[in-house]
Amino acid sequence: xxxxxxxxxxxxxxxxxxxxxxxxxxxxxxxxxxxxxxxxxxxxxxxxxxxxxxxxxxxxxxxxxxxxxxxxxxxxxxxxxxxxxxxxxxxxxxxxxxxxxxxxxxxxxxxxxx
Numbered sequence: 001x002x003x004x005x006x007x008x009x010x011x012x013x014x015x016x017x018x019x020x021x022x023x024x025x026x027x028x029x030x031x032x033x034x035x036x037x038x039x040x041x042x043x044x045x046x047x048x049x050x051x052x053x054x055x056x057x058x059x060x061x062x063x064x065x066x067x068x069x070x071x072x073x074x075x076x077x078x079x080x081x082x083x084x085x086x087x088x089x090x091x092x093x094x095x096x097x098x099x100x101x102x103x104x105x106x107x108x109x110x111x112x113x114x
Contacts, residue, residue, distance in 0.1 A: 021065060021066075021067065021105075022065070022066040022067060022069060022070065022071050022104070022105055022107075023063060023064070023065055023105075023106050023107070024043045024052070024062075024063070024064040024066055024077055024090075024107045024109075025061075025062060025063040025064070025106075025107070025108050025109075026041075026061070026062055026077075026093075026107075026108050026110055026111060027059075027060050027061050027062075027109075027110050027111070028041070028056050028061075028062070028079055028111045028112075028113060029060055029111070029112050029113070030112070030114075031113070033112065034060075035056075035058070035059050035060030035061075036060045036081070037055075037056055037057065037058045037060060038055050038056060039055065039056045039060075039062075039079055039080065039081050039113070040053065040054075040055055040078075040079070040080040040081075041053060041054055041055070041056060041062045041064065041077065041078070041080075042077070042078045042080070043064050043066055043075065043076075043078075044075065044076055044078070045071055045072055045074075045075040045076075046072075046074065047072075051066070052064040052066050069105075070097075070103035070104060070105050071090055071103055071104050071105075071107075072090070072091075072103055072104075073090055073091025073094065073103065073104060074090070074091065075089075075090040075104075076088065076089060077093070077107065077109055079109075079111050079113065081113060084114075086113060088109050090104050090107050091104065093107050093108060093109050094106070094107055095107060
């Protein structure tokens with residue numbers, strides 16, 4: 001392997017190790033604690049750098065891969081049905097900080113919508 005290839009691989013591994021992928025995941029249930037299928041889950045940060053959305057699956061679960069880096073504790077996850085929208089602040093649900101210190105690299109929300 002030549003030196004350029006080695007340097008490129010080391011650089012790639014370095015950045016992957018220090019810049020984790022952000023995952024926003026969770027479970028949504030209704031007032032009776034039954035899984036809520038089809039709820040709209042949106043993830044957004046004020047700077048517009050991180051965002052994504054999807055619907056919960058038949059088990060009420062969701063997982064949004066929001067890209068590389070750490071997100072601000074002030075970013076918001078919104079969960080909506082036809083009747084209600086509930087907002088969750090990332091900082092209140094951060095599960096993984098790694099090298100992020102005051103930011104978050106992994107979010108898990110267990111929401112019961114009433």
